Amino acid sequence: MSAPTLEQFQQQVSELLLRHRSLLDVMSKLGQSSASVNRAVTKAVTDCGCIELNARKQHYSDELNLENAKQTVDNHLSGELCEHCEDVIKSELGRNLFYMTALCNLLQIQLDEVVAEEHNKCSTLGLFNLT
Numbered sequence: 001m002s003a004p005t006l007e008q009f010q011q012q013v014s015e016l017l018l019r020h021r022s023l024l025d026v027m028s029k030l031g032q033s034s035a036s037v038n039r040a041v042t043k044a045v046t047d048c049g050c051i052e053l054n055a056r057k058q059h060y061s062d063e064l065n066l067e068n069a070k071q072t073v074d075n076h077l078s079g080e081l082c083e084h085c086e087d088v089i090k091s092e093l094g095r096n097l098f099y100m101t102a103l104c105n106l107l108q109i110q111l112d113e114v115v116a117e118e119h120n121k122c123s124t125l126g127l128f129n130l131t
Contacts, residue, residue: 006112006115009097009101010101014102017102021106023103026106027103030096030100030103033092033096033099034096036095037089037093039092040089041089043088044082044088044089048082048085049079050081051085052077052078053076054076054078055076
C-alpha cells in the first residue's frame with residue numbers, strides 16, 4: 001500500500017473533523033497538540049531517560065566555512081528514542097498534523113502548496129534560510 005498524498009490526507013481530515021469546526025477551536029487544539037508533542041519529548045528525557053539533553057552555548061567561529069560550521073553545531077541530544085517513546089511522539093505529531101491540516105481546511109489553504117512553497121524557499125535561500 002502506498003503512502004497517502006497530502007491532498008488525500010487533507011480530504012480525510014475534512015471528512016473527520018466534526019466537533020471542532022470553529023476556527024478558534026481548531027487553533028486552540030493545534031496549540032494544545034503542539035504542547036503535547038513538547039511534553040512527550042520532555043517525558044522521553046525526564047521520565048523514560050532513553051534520550052538525554054546536554055545543552056550549552058553553541059560556539060561559532062568566523063574562520064569556519066559554512067560546511068565545517070554545520071559540523072561543529074551540536075543538537076544537545078544523546079541516546080535514541082525507545083520504541084514506546086517513539087510511538088508516543090509519533091502519535092502526538094500525527095495529532096498536531098491533523099489540527100494543522102484542519103486549520104488549512106478552514107482557511108482554504110492546500111497543505112501540499114504550503115509544503116511545496118516551503119521546499120522552494122528552502123531550496124532558493126539555502127543556508128540563508130536559517131531559522
